[in-house]
Amino acid sequence: MSVSTYMNAEAPSVELRGVSKRFGSVSAVDDVSLTVRKGEFLTLLGPSGCGKTTSLRIVAGFERPSGGTIHIDGQAVTALPPNKRNVNTVFQNYALFPHMNLAENVGFGLRMKRLGRADIERRVDEAMALVRLEGLGKRKPTQLSGGQQQRVALARALVNRPAVLLLDEPLGALDLKLRRAMQFELRHLNQSVGITFIYVTHDQEEALTMSDRIAVMSGGRILQIGTAQEIYEAPATRFVADFIGESNFLEGTISDWENGVATVDVAGAGAIRARCVDRIATGIPVSVALRPERIIIEPSEQPAAGVGAGENVVRGRLLEAVYAGSTLQYAVSLGDAAQLIVRSPNLGQAAGVGNDVSLRWSIADCSVLVA
Amino acid sequence: MPGPLNRRTFLKRAAATAAGLAAAGSIPTGIAEAASRATRQESDRRNLTLICWQGYADPSFVRPFEQQNNCKVTATYAGSSDEMVAKWIAGHGNTYDLVSASGDATRRFMNSRTLLPVDVSKLKNFDKLFPKFYTPVWNTRNGQHFGVSFTWGPDVLIYDTRVFKKAPTSWHVIYDPAYKGKLSTADNPITIADVALYLGFKDCYNLTDAQLAKCKAQLQEQKPLLRKYWGGSGDLEDAFIHREVVASNAWPLMTNDLRKAHYPIGETIPREGATGWADTWMISKNSPNVDLAMKWIDYMIGPQGQKGVIDVTAYSGASRSAIPLLGPARVKALHMDNLSFFDELHMWAEPANYAKWQKIWNDVKA
């Protein structure tokens, strides 16, 4: 029975309120609150041990939270066992039943719901077609490739038309090309079927390409939730900035703040202006986060063309130039006190190592992080 | 006529497979013995091996013999004549030096051609035997001695004196439904002779098929009344001590042991009469210790051996050697003063149709 038919249209698909889980003295999940919209593709992203899988298992019902509540489609499910929740999981190792063939695997959930034989057959065929595995119903899981097994696991979950689909690092065992293809397929499925997806991964590129929103986790807590762009462009903490993409960090202290722009004294670079939403008192030590690809590098002899009021300019010495095919990566030292990594598209230019160079970037492209 | 088969190989392998597939440790001792005896040789300190009834190798009289002859005596106890025959024949007479054969088995032993005729002139105590035991039919053939008898006794009725205030006068008690679930009887086909006596067939070892059928029916009637069949003296004594059983047929050995344990046991011979037995030491023709075996026989019919075995088993001795040592009261109690009691017993003899007896026994027990 689908809870969604009685769903309050206003209620979020999944809601975690203050959920925590302790194993002994260790807090695997620490006061996590999260709201997932219907049909959204939300990714829990973080390094291993950050609590993302535990959080997922709490939503599935495999772990009882030590504190907090879980709601699915507006209904409190904290006390419900997994078999009573309108949620299905795609496991990391697929967990296909080896003693059943594909059709029996996929139809298992429907059998548990005691649907009629004909109904089960029809829906199993539908689900197999959805993941493009038609006609393989009689095969056993051991006779399939990794990618095929993964799709069977997907079909087995989706055939039940759950309110939420939970995916625990399902693409980890696949090779790169297959992984890319499956990412695309999953995204497509999410959009066409309209089921909420909660996805767990440690791969930030995967998260960035597939998700509607990303929740970055570390140490059992959610550090930041936002769209890929929000997370990337405006990381809330140093950890997020470091975990997603690459980032430069310039250490300094606040010397001024006005209208969302702070001025930071950075040794070796001088006064750097950076985006800073909240006011910070003068003298506080901060980091300025700056993406390598947002920096424009020029030989310092060149006239500073187009340097506007909205830009930072610093001078430095080119330490290292790495040829990376489509990009060029430079390491520039700023007055021997700081260093910046710069990534430029390969347009055929060359900069000589040891030369003086000037770097500039827009103020909006760097932000102040307190910790 | 086909010769006897070499059983040793079969015993080792076939019986092991038939008896159980698991390593539960239930390999019959016979195999272990056969395997170890297969290459038995004379060693510096000689080892005399016996297979016998319980009580016949008690340390109290075995130790002095060992010391006197600088040897070791190893004994295996068997609970029935069938068991002794089986173990002896399986080893083709190689497993043991001596067997204490009862009258219901001696014929099989003699027929198996594994016995050494005994030169009784070499036994210095031979003439001390009661004359009855010089050339008894159960161990002498055509004038040749195939062994020497040393003990004899009755199969008695023993009972718990708390339950039977007076001694029962009839064997009926062990067929009486009033004592259902508290009776026992010997697990031995020769017990059919006791049943025959109870039913009034005086020639209890020569039973016609009709008489055998009646005995079988009686046994089948008795079976639901039994707590269990006893396989050896320890088995029955255990049952009495744990108050599982109140009456059974038995040997004086059990009475003796239970009295030593201060159990209120009584012993009697009911009016229908009793069967009896005389045990003969027989020597294997393949024994490497023949002279030691002869010394053993001489010892057991001599004063020390006779006194020893009588003390342990309360059986009657076949020899007069120990009479001075026992004292008149015991001599009288053991009927060793005039042996008329011996004539009253229906001594075990091997029936001609013994195979039928075994079949009946197995059928009843199944």
Next chain:
Amino acid sequence: MLGPSVVWLGVFYLVPLALLLVQSFWTYDSVNVVTNQTPTLDRYRALASDPLYRDVLWKTVRLAALVTVTDIALAFPLAAFIAFRIRRKSLGLLLVIIPLWSSYLVRAYAWRTILGTDGVLNNFLVWSHILSHPSSALLFSNTAMYITFTHVWLPFMVLPLYTALEKVPPSLMEAARDLGANGPRVFRHVIVPLVLPGIIAGSIATFSLTMGDYITPGLLGGPDSNLIGNLIFTQFGGTLDWPLGSAISMLVLAVLACFLVLASRTGALEAQ
């Protein structure tokens, strides 16, 4: 390197069985105490004509089946507990195996003491007023045999069952629950099919061990408790009719072979 194992199997298993088979076609002359080696079906005819052997065989098969089923029921919770609920699994297994270190006879005698009229169990039942006087049905009966067999063979059921349960990935059980199965249904649809080989292995052990046993009936059985093992033993031990004993043994082997065929039909004997 199949060679040595085939030789081992051949010498210690197939050759003795072949010898038994050959012997079953001979006859025994009780008068002269010799075996007549002329091949004949006489012993098999004796088997077929006498209902004794059929009855006892059937009695034994029934008991073996009952013991097997009981052991499965007892072993499952125990093996599952060790596999899933405790951390020191090797300790749990050790406790199951330790009884095997003591002799089988010791354990059988222990049951004799426990089940006797003045034994621990009866004393308890009378003391707790469950019975007014001790029950004599506990010892020297088919019940006593059933209890003893069930207890003594239990480790042989627990071990293969534990091994099979251990191999079941926990994620499979989670997946089943995730898909809507409650505890019993997880058991029925996922656990049982996957541990079936373990159940079969344990069953083969308990079934054949009971089929071949003659010691427990002697120690703990009543007058009515002879099993087929006792019949074989009597032929080899008392009656000396070894051909008949061999013929009965062949009969028992035939029954066990049927059991194995049935077991293989379930596919449980195939390697995973």
